[in-house]
Amino acid sequence: MFKHYYINNNPTLNPGFNHEVHTMEHATQLGICNKHYIGYFANEIEAVAQAKKIYSDADGCATCCPNAHRG
Numbered sequence: 001m002f003k004h005y006y007i008n009n010n011p012t013l014n015p016g017f018n019h020e021v022h023t024m025e026h027a028t029q030l031g032i033c034n035k036h037y038i039g040y041f042a043n044e045i046e047a048v049a050q051a052k053k054i055y056s057d058a059d060g061c062a063t064c065c066p067n068a069h070r071g
């Protein structure tokens with residue numbers, strides 16, 4: 001299922017201090033305003049791969065991108 005993905009520009013709000021990738025729904029739910037649009041992807045693995053071109057430490061959110069979450 002295709003979804004819109006965003007990356008958080010603020011790396012200090014998660015335990016790993018990395019730039020986290022979220023779905024549009026989850027970014028809105030969390031109230032993340034300082035975010036960068038990555039694109040429309042079939043899954044979080046493709047979204048994080050694209051996000052790594054922006055932030056090399058990009059990681060999937062454990063909640064909305066579990067298949068791309070490293071920890």
Ligand SMILES: [Zn+2]
Nearest residue numbers: 022026061064
């Ligand atoms: Zn999320």
